[in-house]
Amino acid sequence: xxxxxxxxxxxxxxxxxxxxxxxxxxxxxxxxxxxxxxxxxxxxxxxxxxxxxxxxxxxxxxxxxxxxxxxxxxxxxxxxxxxxxxxxxxxxxxxxxxxxxxxxxxxxxxxxxxxxxxxxxxxxxxxxxxxxxxxxxxxxxxxxxxxxxxxxxxxxxxxxxxxxxxxxxxxxxxxxxxxxxxxxxxxxxxxxxxxxxxxxxxxxxxxxxxxxxxxxxxxxxxxxxxxxxxxxxxxxxxxxxxxxxxxxxxxxxxxxxxxxxxxxxxxxxxxxxxxxxxxxxxxxxxxx
Amino acid sequence: xxxxxxxxxxxxxxxxxxxxxxxxxxxxxxxxxxxxxxxxxxxxxxxxxxxxxxxxxxxxxxxxxxxxxxxxxxxxxxxxxxxxxxxxxxxxxxxxxxxxxxxxxxxxxxxxxxxxxxxxxxxxxxxxxxxxxxxxxxxxxxxxxxxxxxxxxxxxxxxxxxxxxxxxxxxxxxxxxxxxxxxxxxxxxxxxxxxxxxxxxxxxxxxxxxxxxxxxxxxxxxxxxxxxxxxxxxxxxxxxxxxxxxxxxxxxxxxxxxxxxxxxxxxxxxxxxxxxxxxxxxxxxxxxxxxxxxxxxxxxxxxxxxxxxxxxxxxxxxxxxxxxxxxxxxxxxx
Amino acid sequence: xxxxxxxxxxxxxxxxxxxxxxxxxxxxxxxxxxxxxxxxxxxxxxxxxxxxxxxxxxxxxxxxxxxxxxxxxxxxxxxxxxxxxxxxxxxxxxxxxxxxxxxxxxxxxxxxxxxxxxxxxxxxxxxxxxxxxxxxxxxxxxxxxxxxxxxxxxxxxxxxxxxxxxxxxxxxxxxxxxxxxxxxxxxxxxxxxxxxxxxxxxxxxxxxxxxxxxxxxxxxxxxxxxxxxxxxxxxxxxxxxxxxxxxxxxxxxxxxxxxxxxxxxxxxxxxxxxxx
Numbered sequence: 001x002x003x004x005x006x007x008x009x010x011x012x013x014x015x016x017x018x019x020x021x022x023x024x025x026x027x028x029x030x031x032x033x034x035x036x037x038x039x040x041x042x043x044x045x046x047x048x049x050x051x052x053x054x055x056x057x058x059x060x061x062x063x064x065x066x067x068x069x070x071x072x073x074x075x076x077x078x079x080x081x082x083x084x085x086x087x088x089x090x091x092x093x094x095x096x097x098x099x100x101x102x103x104x105x106x107x108x109x110x111x112x113x114x115x116x117x118x119x120x121x122x123x124x125x126x127x128x129x130x131x132x133x134x135x136x137x138x139x140x141x142x143x144x145x146x147x148x149x150x151x152x153x154x155x156x157x158x159x160x161x162x163x164x165x166x167x168x169x170x171x172x173x174x175x176x177x178x179x180x181x182x183x184x185x186x187x188x189x190x191x192x193x194x195x196x197x198x199x200x201x202x203x204x205x206x207x208x209x210x211x212x213x214x215x216x217x218x219x220x221x222x223x224x225x226x227x228x229x230x231x232x233x234x235x236x237x238x239x240x241x242x243x244x245x246x247x248x249x250x251x252x253x254x255x256x257x258x259x260x261x262x263x264x265x266x267x268x269x270x271x272x273x274x275x276x277x278x279x280x281x282x283x284x285x286x287x288x
Numbered sequence: 289x290x291x292x293x294x295x296x297x298x299x300x301x302x303x304x305x306x307x308x309x310x311x312x313x314x315x316x317x318x319x320x321x322x323x324x325x326x327x328x329x330x331x332x333x334x335x336x337x338x339x340x341x342x343x344x345x346x347x348x349x350x351x352x353x354x355x356x357x358x359x360x361x362x363x364x365x366x367x368x369x370x371x372x373x374x375x376x377x378x379x380x381x382x383x384x385x386x387x388x389x390x391x392x393x394x395x396x397x398x399x400x401x402x403x404x405x406x407x408x409x410x411x412x413x414x415x416x417x418x419x420x421x422x423x424x425x426x427x428x429x430x431x432x433x434x435x436x437x438x439x440x441x442x443x444x445x446x447x448x449x450x451x452x453x454x455x456x457x458x459x460x461x462x463x464x465x466x467x468x469x470x471x472x473x474x475x476x477x478x479x480x481x482x483x484x485x486x487x488x489x490x491x492x493x494x495x496x497x498x499x500x501x502x503x504x505x506x507x508x509x510x511x512x513x514x515x516x517x518x519x520x521x522x523x524x525x526x527x528x529x530x531x532x533x534x535x536x537x538x539x540x541x542x543x544x545x546x547x548x549x550x551x552x553x554x555x556x557x558x559x560x561x562x563x564x565x566x567x568x569x570x571x572x573x574x575x576x577x578x579x580x581x582x583x584x585x586x587x588x589x590x591x592x593x594x595x596x597x598x599x600x601x602x603x604x605x606x607x608x609x610x611x612x613x614x615x616x617x618x619x620x621x622x
Numbered sequence: 623x624x625x626x627x628x629x630x631x632x633x634x635x636x637x638x639x640x641x642x643x644x645x646x647x648x649x650x651x652x653x654x655x656x657x658x659x660x661x662x663x664x665x666x667x668x669x670x671x672x673x674x675x676x677x678x679x680x681x682x683x684x685x686x687x688x689x690x691x692x693x694x695x696x697x698x699x700x701x702x703x704x705x706x707x708x709x710x711x712x713x714x715x716x717x718x719x720x721x722x723x724x725x726x727x728x729x730x731x732x733x734x735x736x737x738x739x740x741x742x743x744x745x746x747x748x749x750x751x752x753x754x755x756x757x758x759x760x761x762x763x764x765x766x767x768x769x770x771x772x773x774x775x776x777x778x779x780x781x782x783x784x785x786x787x788x789x790x791x792x793x794x795x796x797x798x799x800x801x802x803x804x805x806x807x808x809x810x811x812x813x814x815x816x817x818x819x820x821x822x823x824x825x826x827x828x829x830x831x832x833x834x835x836x837x838x839x840x841x842x843x844x845x846x847x848x849x850x851x852x853x854x855x856x857x858x859x860x861x862x863x864x865x866x867x868x869x870x871x872x873x874x875x876x877x878x879x880x881x882x883x884x885x886x887x888x889x890x891x892x893x894x895x896x897x898x
Binding site for chain 1: 631632633635636638639640642643644646647649650652653656665667668669711712714715717718719721722724730732734735736737738739740741742743744745746747748749750751752771774775778803828831832834835838839848849850852853855863866867870873874877878881882885888
């Protein structure tokens with residue numbers, strides 16, 4: 001259907017979207033790049049436009065950089081693990097015949113609508129709080145010592161909060177995929193004598209692989225930039241400082257723009273490494 | 289009116305030449321069928337005429353006027369698509385009215401034509417329904433209705449019956465033929481089904497790999513196929529194409545004998561073989577006969593009452609005047 | 623599944639699903655209940671479930687002590703504004719990519735999606751600087767533009783997948799029927815694309831409503847939406863559970879209700895059109 005006429009008008013229609021995204025990507029990024037080579041601390045009135053790779057050297061060699069990368073990876077991996085594992089289980093469960101399926105689905109997707117600041121605050125105060133949190137009552141009820149989640153296992157606490165928010169998303173996508181699995185395929189496997197777990201392993205799971213890819217891709221995009229949950233709960237303390245948060249602190253809290261910008265560029269490069277990896281997968285899926 | 293001329297029309301997708309330069313004239317009022325196996329370029333050729341694809345070279349004239357660079361809407365052609373391509377959000381009435389609305393026709397004229405088309409196509413009771421509420425055959429009729437109200441120079445049909453079940457297909461085939469004899473408008477019809485081509489066409493264009501293999505009336509193609517490809521493609525069941533000693537006897541590389549030109553004889557005969565599958569249709573019986581010296585079974589059409597069964601020995605005699613002869617290039621020897 | 627399912631099995635699945643569903647929903651339910659308690663009841667030991675003196679005092683306290691209407695207004699304007707702006711830019715682009723695909727279409731699409739992976743911190747300071755330069759810090763227009771930009775790749779992607787489901791033959795039919803590009807879009811494409819566009823709008827309003835990096839950093843008071851409003855409750859003086867709960871419910875209720883009512887479109891939208 002592609003005639004020359006329609007091709008040129010197509011280009012015209014794509015142009016605005018490409019243009020704004022290009023500006024959005026290039027202008028601030030170039031500025032960040034520029035600052036990353038400068039000693040720029042506005043609070044002290046310091047501005048030295050070129051100090052070479054000094055900022056990069058100090059950012060990359062500081063202990064906080066490596067730990068922030070580790071924290072980021074652990075956090076994303078933990079959340080992906082919980083949401084995908086839980087999502088597959090929930091999707092299979094919700095696919096079973098039951099009464100009030102619609103209502104259960106409403107209950108399960110609800111956390112997706114809760115804004116990150118709210119869920120972080122609610123979990124922090126009403127569940128994790130060592131004095132008045134519900135978990136403390138629960139622990140006491142079973143005769144255990146109340147546990148201070150946010151200072152004892154801060155990373156896990158944040159993983160729980162974020163996983164709770166993203167579980168509905170994973171569940172819904174996987175549920176859609178489960179429902180598209182033809183029952184004839186499963187019945188054929190049953191006729192072939194495959195027991196329940198091998199039906200799951202050899203038929204259901206491969207069928208879900210595309211959906212799982214999509215979940216990993218989309219969640220990773222969002223999870224790499226987790227901010228509010230950390231901001232509200234630990235403020236980056238107790239080993240919960242992700243790369244995003246570290247850069248935020250350097251730029252806005254300590255007002256060391258040069259150092260923070262170098263960190264920002266590092267974050268962009270690392271994100272691109274992840275992006276290239278993920279894009280390969282999506283690119284493949286796009287063909288089908 | 290609707291005389292369509294293709295002059296050295298060519299189509300390339302990138303480096304791939306799907307249609308090498310090709311000449312074809314479709315006379316006004318003719319029912320022309322493009323037929324060929326899938327991937328032969330017949331749909332592409334139709335879309336070139338429609339203007340949905342740009343030609344890579346050559347010229348298209350409609351009514352003698354150059355149309356090569358005209359957008360589809362300006363060519364005065366109407367098209368019926370394989371998937372019907374009805375607008376799902378519009379009622380049947382609105383679907384049919386759409387081309388007239390686009391042409392800015394006045395409302396009274398629109399209503400008159402819709403009523404006329406709906407009556408001709410048995411759609412009067414369905415005018416206010418949505419396409420989703422109609423059966424396949426009805427949707428097909430809506431698509432045709434949408435095409436005829438425009439009173440186009442020519443109709444283009446892109447495999448319009450392939451989504452219908454067998455019984456409906458026969459019915460629609462006749463309706464389209466009927467329509468052609470009433471409207472007397474040029475129709476260009478694409479199909480992979482040679483039965484449709486034989487039953488409907490004034491002129492058949494057989495295509496293979498973008499090349500025109502033969503152009504002619506159904507009977508011309510049936511009686512005098514220009515090469516082995518056309519010989520094998522036109523006619524059902526297929527013509528038996530034989531090579532080897534038997535062909536040499538007729539001074540040819542290949543000879544072709546249609547199933548109906550083989551007579552079952554009591555004894556002797558040119559061929560003796562064993563009956564394989566026998567398809568009893570009541571009026572006719574088709575025997576697939578395994579002949580020891582031939583690799584492929586031969587198909588024979590016999591009367592409905594011939595009582596041979598699987599495994600029986602059969603003697604066959606071809607009618608000499610109906611033997612087609614082809615040379616080493618597969619071309620017909622006159 | 624043309625198989626009779628025994629009622630016992632069905633009841634078992636029902637119980638299990640409801641149990642897990644309620645467990646997942648519990649934090650919201652608990653927040654809702656707490657928002658109607660007095661501050662003392664809210665932290666009583668053991669916790670009180672349903673039987674307490676229900677009060678709406680917390681809601682009136684929150685309304686009195688903070689500027690909830692302004693934050694709500696900001697949230698609505700920013701979420702809806704950025705989504706609509708994004709749609710206006712994305713519809714032509716997605717249309718062109720879906721119906722007139724060229725050799726580079728896939729690359730452009732992937733590139734757009736990759737901008738979504740650009741870490742916000744990479745452009746944090748320049749954006750603050752630019753905003754200050756134009757004097758738009760803490761303004762709605764700034765957030766509308768920024769949130770539009772971060773969600774634009776997703777909007778384009780979703781619309782693209784929806785548009786691709788529209789059969790090309792129908793658009794060709796429209797072209798044969800004499801519709802020019804303008805009429806093709808008005809009469810054929812738009813009506814068929816509306817459900818997909820609606821899903822896209824809904825999902826992006828939710829994403830924009832809940833966005834909590836730029837909204838926290840780029841606003842102070844005037845343009846502060848609910849995300850920022852609620853984060854002020856993490857300060858020590860805000861540590862009253864009942865009031866915190868009331869404020870939380872007020873912040874999430876609009877989007878929660880909207881989400882539930884449009885569940886069907888959302889489920890479709892949530893998969894970003896990537897899974898069928």
